[in-house]
Structure formats: structure tokens, C-alpha cells
Amino acid sequence: MTLIALPRFTLVSSEIRKLMAFVRRDLLEMLSYRLAFVSDWLSMIGQVVVFFFVGKMVSPETIASYGGSQVSYIEFVAVGIALTSVLDVGLGKVISAVRQEQLYGTLEALLASPTASTTVQLGLAAYDMLYVPIRMTIFLVLVSVLFGANFTWTGLGPAAFILLAFGPLVWGLGVVSAAGVLTFRKGTLVLGFAGFAFAVASGIYFPVGVLPTWLQPIAEANPITVALDGMRSALLGTAGYRDVLPEFAALIPFAIVSVVAGIVAFRAALRRERRLGTLGLY
Amino acid sequence: MREEPHVGAVQPTAVGAASDRAIAAEDIAIDVRDVRRRFDEKDALKGVSLLLRRGTVHALLGPNGAGKTTLLRILAGLVDPDAGTVVIDGDPSMERTSRRYRSTIRMTPSGDRSFYLRISGIENLVFFARMYGLRPKQAKVRAAECFEAVGLEHAGDLRVGRYSHGMQKRLSVARALLVPAPILLIDEATHDLDPQGAARIRGLIREAVDDGAAVLWATQRLDEIRGFADHVTLLNRGEIRFEGTVRAFMAVSPPRRYLVHLRDAAKAEDLRARGILARSEEALDDLGRIVPTAEADEGHMLMALEEDVVLSRALGALMATEIEVLACVEERSEIEEAFLNLTDPEP
Numbered sequence: 001m002t003l004i005a006l007p008r009f010t011l012v013s014s015e016i017r018k019l020m021a022f023v024r025r026d027l028l029e030m031l032s033y034r035l036a037f038v039s040d041w042l043s044m045i046g047q048v049v050v051f052f053f054v055g056k057m058v059s060p061e062t063i064a065s066y067g068g069s070q071v072s073y074i075e076f077v078a079v080g081i082a083l084t085s086v087l088d089v090g091l092g093k094v095i096s097a098v099r100q101e102q103l104y105g106t107l108e109a110l111l112a113s114p115t116a117s118t119t120v121q122l123g124l125a126a127y128d129m130l131y132v133p134i135r136m137t138i139f140l141v142l143v144s145v146l147f148g149a150n151f152t153w154t155g156l157g158p159a160a161f162i163l164l165a166f167g168p169l170v171w172g173l174g175v176v177s178a179a180g181v182l183t184f185r186k187g188t189l190v191l192g193f194a195g196f197a198f199a200v201a202s203g204i205y206f207p208v209g210v211l212p213t214w215l216q217p218i219a220e221a222n223p224i225t226v227a228l229d230g231m232r233s234a235l236l237g238t239a240g241y242r243d244v245l246p247e248f249a250a251l252i253p254f255a256i257v258s259v260v261a262g263i264v265a266f267r268a269a270l271r272r273e274r275r276l277g278t279l280g281l282y
Numbered sequence: 283m284r285e286e287p288h289v290g291a292v293q294p295t296a297v298g299a300a301s302d303r304a305i306a307a308e309d310i311a312i313d314v315r316d317v318r319r320r321f322d323e324k325d326a327l328k329g330v331s332l333l334l335r336r337g338t339v340h341a342l343l344g345p346n347g348a349g350k351t352t353l354l355r356i357l358a359g360l361v362d363p364d365a366g367t368v369v370i371d372g373d374p375s376m377e378r379t380s381r382r383y384r385s386t387i388r389m390t391p392s393g394d395r396s397f398y399l400r401i402s403g404i405e406n407l408v409f410f411a412r413m414y415g416l417r418p419k420q421a422k423v424r425a426a427e428c429f430e431a432v433g434l435e436h437a438g439d440l441r442v443g444r445y446s447h448g449m450q451k452r453l454s455v456a457r458a459l460l461v462p463a464p465i466l467l468i469d470e471a472t473h474d475l476d477p478q479g480a481a482r483i484r485g486l487i488r489e490a491v492d493d494g495a496a497v498l499w500a501t502q503r504l505d506e507i508r509g510f511a512d513h514v515t516l517l518n519r520g521e522i523r524f525e526g527t528v529r530a531f532m533a534v535s536p537p538r539r540y541l542v543h544l545r546d547a548a549k550a551e552d553l554r555a556r557g558i559l560a561r562s563e564e565a566l567d568d569l570g571r572i573v574p575t576a577e578a579d580e581g582h583m584l585m586a587l588e589e590d591v592v593l594s595r596a597l598g599a600l601m602a603t604e605i606e607v608l609a610c611v612e613e614r615s616e617i618e619e620a621f622l623n624l625t626d627p628e629p
Binding site: 011014017018020021024025028029032033103104105106108109110111112113114115116274275277279280 | 319321352355358359361362379381382384385387388389391393394395397398400401405408410412414417418421441
């Protein structure tokens with residue numbers, strides 16, 4: 001019973017196929033939590049309802065125009081909320097998934113199988129990576145129908161293009177945090193604070209212009225702000241793929257550093273756990 | 283070719299006969315040499331060496347905390363040893379975390395926690411079959427086969443979270459068998475199973491062994507190794523106390539206590555009047571002692587023999603005084619006796 005070494009291409013395609021197994025597994029798990037699924041949507045809609053009424057107090061002049069036309073606050077904030085889905089998945093879901101695998105004891109079973117640790121890292125968020133763009137789109141459609149927001153639907157493509165760079169960036173940060181959780185068993189509190197600070201110093205809920213002067217340059221350089229600018233230009237203005245290229249290009253270096261840091265940190269955390277013999281502890 | 287090592291530094295007399303036999307290098311699935319592992323202040327493994335042969339079941343015995351699970355986890359690549367080497371398939375260059383290494387080994391962990399509780403057992407198997415590289419359709423077919431093979435077909439769509447301990451054990455074995463692997467590391471697979479279930483699992487493992495797999499079978503169910511395992515390693519406090527064949531292990535400590543069922547066959551009234559207990563005590567004399575197991579049933583006795591007395595001599599003495607021996611069984615099996623002899627008593 002001797003195993004034959006597979007060609008590299010076969011190995012890569014085999015690993016990619018495994019990602020679909022993660023998607024199927026998480027879909028089944030999600031279906032087992034029907035109430036959580038419904039409550040996720042209700043809370044998101046509830047959030048929009050709040051911002052809808054807040055928006056009535058906000059003067060449209062304080063919000064930047066996109067594509068030459070003035071946008072309402074609800075349109076402005078809806079794109080911000082949609083983007084927070086990516087943050088939630090990238091930062092929160094990857095961490096909670098690692099923690100859950102530890103608690104279930106399945107992390108060891110996964111790592112004992114001939115599956116690359118990078119596949120495991122990607123697999124833990126694969127379902128959400130597919131679900132989030134769908135969720136974002138449905139969310140924007142609902143906001144449009146329920147609150148009369150005007151979105152440029154042709155801008156969905158360029159917005160998704162931005163996510164191609166922003167998603168890996170956030171995922172990499174999530175994996176770095178997951179490595180911290182693997183090592184320290186906790187860390188979501190610190191991460192929650194960091195995520196909050198990161199989100200505040202961006203343009204998710206309000207324009208960067210209303211932030212204190214000293215914070216504005218930081219917020220401008222914040223990758224969330226960069227991604228939001230690109231997405232709002234596409235979804236609220238008339239920006240096409242070529243127009244969002246600068247934002248996309250600005251995000252790429254962040255994404256590369258983040259992904260590499262994530263992979264390195266996670267592998268280092270696994271090596272440490274094996275060395276200490278604590279991989280199975282939770 | 284190299285001589286099979288024996289490591290029993292603590293009790294060298296407990297080396298089995300198999301240790302003297304040379305075995306071919308191509309027959310060795312795992313060669314463990316001088317593996318050491320320490321957790322905080324405790325030495326979990328103090329220089330353990332072991333050879334796992336292809337096509338055999340190697341039982342790994344030992345009391346709680348002996349180091350069995352630590353050894354299995356090291357072999358599975360989940361824990362690094364502090365020192366020592368683990369060579370698979372005679373290839374020392376194969377890293378324990380490499381994909382090839384992990385393709386070679388399947389492990390059934392001792393605990394319950396290793397499945398996704400919110401999805402069904404069969405869906406868990408499909409998922410892990412995909413992790414072992416099967417395509418979706420193959421994975422479904424193979425998962426269904428293994429699910430049925432371990433006797434879980436009645437569980438259907440039941441979520442693993444609702445499984446009993448025994449069902450999770452069966453599922454764990456099914457996972458190990460999804461894709462044939464040259465080496466199986468099985469930790470307490472039959473611990474929570476009824477006798478039929480345990481026999482079924484052993485049968486499946488034996489089939490894998492017949493196909494060439496090497497199995498390291500850690501267990502505390504001592505009697506199950508008889509007729510199942512080919513070799514035994516006994517660990518105690520991180521050290522090997524015995525390594526050899528099951529037969530050699532059983533010979534380490536012959537049983538000294540027997541449960542006997544006696545019947546008075548005396549015709550003479552005076553003999554019958556004295557009763558079988560008094561006559562048994564008299565017959566055994568300095569061969570050993572005999573006591574009833576229950577006051578209400580004089581026919582069932584516990585017989586303890588002296589060091590150098592063979593069983594047939596004691597039974598002969600009983601029969602000479604017109605006492606029939608209807609049954610005689612070891613109070614503890616040879617395996618249990620050997621285990622207790624070779625391990626330290628609990629503090």
C-alpha cells in the first residue's frame with residue numbers, strides 16, 4: 001500500500017476542490033441555524049431603518065457627491081453597511097471559525113488530513129466569501145425597494161472588482177487574528193476594539209470630512225475608506241472599472257502584505273502548538 | 283534488515299520472543315526510535331522505540347497517563363517530540379507535517395470531539411472524504427459504505443451532536459477507513475462500544491490489516507488483544523515495560539487464581555457430611571487456598587495456588603477426594619495478570 005506522489009497541478013486542483021467541500025459543510029451548518037440566519041437579516045434591516053431616520057436629520061450637502069449627483073444619507077450609509085459585511089466575515093468569521101474548530105476538536109482532524117494549512121485557512125471563510133457578495137447585493141436591493149435609495153446597478157461589477165482586493169486584505173487580517181486566537185485561545189476582545197477603531201476612522205457611517213482634522217489624513221489612508229470611495233463611486237455615481245482602478249491599485253499592496261502576514265502567522269501558530277503539544281487544547 | 287529492537291529498559295526480562303527475530307526493512311511501516319516528550323514537569327514519553335510492521339495489529343497497552351495517546355499524537359504529526367525520530371516507509375526525509383506523511387496515516391482519536399456537531403454523521407464523512415482527496419461523487423459513495431460498515435445506517439440524517447459516545451466512536455473508525463491508508467492509529471476505538479459493536483470494529487480493522495495496513499491499536503480493553511493483535515507494547519509512565527508477541531505477553535505472568543465450580547461426588551456418608559469446602563481445603567493443603575465465592579452457594583469457589591503449583595496438580599488433588607470439577611476459569615485473564623504485573627500500582 002504505497003502512495004504515489006501527485007503532480008503539482010493535480011495537487012493544486014485537488015486543494016481547490018476541497019474549498020467547495022468547506023462551502024457545502026458551512027451551508028449545511030448555516031441551514032441548521034435557521035433562526036440565526038433570519039436574525040442576521042432582521043438586524044441588518046433594523047440597522048438601515050435606524051439610519052433611515054437618522055438620515056432625515058442629515059443635510060445632504062454634508063455628503064460628497066458621486067458622479068456629479070448629490071446622494072442621500074441612506075444611500076451613503078447603505079454602501080458602508082454593505083462593506084461592513086466583508087469586515088464581519090474577514091475579521092470576525094475567520095476567528096470564530098478557528099475557535100469553533102478548536103472547540104469541536106475538528107481542527108486536529110483537519111490538520112491530520114492531507115489538506116494544506118492554507119486550504120484550511122481559506123476553507124474556513126470560503127462559504128462566507130461566496131455568501132457576502134450575494135448578501136450585499138440583496139441588501140442593496142432591499143434598501144432600494146424599502147427606502148427608495150437609488151443605486152447604479154451597473155456599478156455592481158466595479159464594486160465587486162474593488163472587493164477582489166479588499167476581501168483578501170481583510171481575510172489576511174482575520175487570519176493573523178485567528179493565529180492569535182489559536183495561540184492565546186482568546187483575543188476577540190482586543191480584535192473587537194481594533195476593528196471598531198479601524199471602522200470609526202473610515203467613512204462607513206459618516207463622511208471623513210466630519211472627523212477631527214488630525215484624524216482625517218489617517219482616515220483617508222485607511223484601506224476601508226479607500227475601498228468605500230471606490231464602491232460609492234461605482235454604486236452611487238457612474239464610475240466604471242477603469243475609474244475604480246486607482247482604488248483597486250491602492251488596495252493591492254495592503255492585500256499582499258495582509259495575506260502573506262496571515263499565512264505566515266497561522267503557520268507559525270500551528271508550529272508553536274505542535275511544539276507545545278497544545279493543539280488539541282481549547 | 284536490522285534487528286528488531288527491544289526497549290524495555292525497566293524490565294528487560296519482559297521482552298517477548300518476537301524481539302529476537304530479524305524483520306525486513308520493507309515490512310516496517312513505522313520505525314520509532316527513542317522518542318521523548320515532556321509536558322511541563324511530567325515526562326510523558328521517556329525514550330520510546332517501537333516498530334510497526336505492515337499487515338499487523340500492534341496493540342499499545344498501558345494504564346491512564348502511560349503515554350499512549352501522546353505517542354499516537356506524535357505519530358499523527360499533531361505533537362512534536364522533544365527528541366527521537368519517527369521514520370515512515372523507511373524514508374527519513376519525510377517530514378511529519380508533510381502532505382505525503384499525512385496521506386500515509388489515519389488516526390482515530392480517543393475523545394469524542396472531532397466532528398461537526400450540527401451536521402449529520404454521513405455529511406461529516408463526506409466532508410472528510412473530500413479532505414482526503416476524493417471527488418464529490420466518490421466521497422458520497424465511500425461515506426455511505428463506511429457509514430454502513432460500522433453499523434450506523436440507522437442513524438441516517440441524525441446530527442452528530444445527538445450521537446452517543448459509542449456512535450461517535452464508530453463514526454471515527456468509519457472516517458479512518460474512508461480512504462485506505464498504509465497506517466492506522468486507533469486510540470480506544472472500542473472503549474464505549476457493546477461487545478458486538480467492538481467485534482464489528484475489530485473485524486473492519488482486521489480487513490484493513492489483511493489488505494496490508496499496519497495498525498497501532500491503543501486500548502485498555504485487555505482481553506480484546508487476544509486473537510486480534512499480533513504484537514504488544516506495554517507502556518507505563520512513559521516507558522516501555524514489554525514489547526513482543528501477544529503469546530509472549532500472556533506468558534509473562536501465569537494466572538494464579540481460578541474460579542472453580544465443584545460438585546460433591548462422594549458416595550460415603552462420612553465424606554459427604556464433611557462438605558466439599560472442608561475436603562477441598564484438606565485436599566489442596568499446601569498447594570493453595572480455597573474459599574467460597576458466596577455463602578449461599580458452596581459449589582462455587584475461588585482457588586488461589588501457590589507460586590510453583592501447576593493447575594492440573596491442584597485439580598487432581600480435588601478429584602482424588604471425590605470432588606468433581608465442573609468448571610474452572612481464570613479469575614483474571616493472563617493478559618490482565620501480565621498487565622498488572624508489568625505496570626505500577628495506582629498511588
